[in-house]
Amino acid sequence: MKTVYERPKVLTDEYMKYCGGCGHGIINKLIAEIIEEENLAEKAIMIWPIGCSVYADRYFNVDSVCALHGRAPATGTGIKRALEDNLVVVYQGDGDMVSEGMAEIMHAGIRGEKFTVVFVNNAIYGMTGGQMAPTTLMEQKTSTSPQGRSADNAGFPVNMAEIIGSLHGCHYSERVAVNSPANIRKTKEAIRKAFKYQLDGKGLSFVEIVSPCPTGWGVSPVKALDWIGETVLNQYPLGVFKAPKEGE
């Protein structure tokens, strides 16, 4: 028998607290697979955010820190500057990054910090009960926008992969999604590339991942994946927004 797939050993046996079908589970798993395949377990330092992934240090057999809400890029800055040979991975949700910690991520990009950001955009605050985030789509119903998001009172969604990609300090920025087997594979390759750029000493590498929150969206997991393909990707198109030039 040849093993086609088995659970990466970088993941512990801890029961993950995510809801059924949550994109965090898929993304955590992909990061663990890459760390294992690239033999990075000794080098990796994960910086976890406040949000549903706050317990993820328990799921990984690698060094981890949990940052204050929105401040993972600041924590990452300190750690990466002190330990430049390590692989520092800053993991953030959209509430964490785009409302609470917008200044931190912007300045990390402006300064060209040399770590990787894995940005999980599920267009909502998952952990606290499905409130509207800056990334919530127009007309999207949430617990704090029961009539749907309106521009009058809540403005417009924020496209982080484009914004971060526009900064000189950013080396690589791509948006991917985990809504199908093919897109999950592409997400893995985007994260792998970002890790490689970091290990080559390049500036900020940023991967935005459009991810399902079935509980916050009030739909089944399979419907949540459908909704990403039919609706969410219209606001958040997939693509590379900062591509290193040949040889860079």
Added chain:
Amino acid sequence: MNRVTINEEICKECEYCITFCPKKTILKKKDTLNKKGYYPAIAENLEDCIACGICATVCPEAAIKVEKDV
């Protein structure tokens, strides 16, 4: 015969594996609950399985092991 092993105790019944498996005869929901209260996915009719690994790729719990008969 190829082998698909599902850790039923950590499965959360998201149905991603069932939805994306290219063969409709293999994966289905068990009719009894696991300890956490989910109807976990189970694999049967493995003679139809092509060991493509898609079920494992989409599983958020990393609950699926796929082995190819070589």
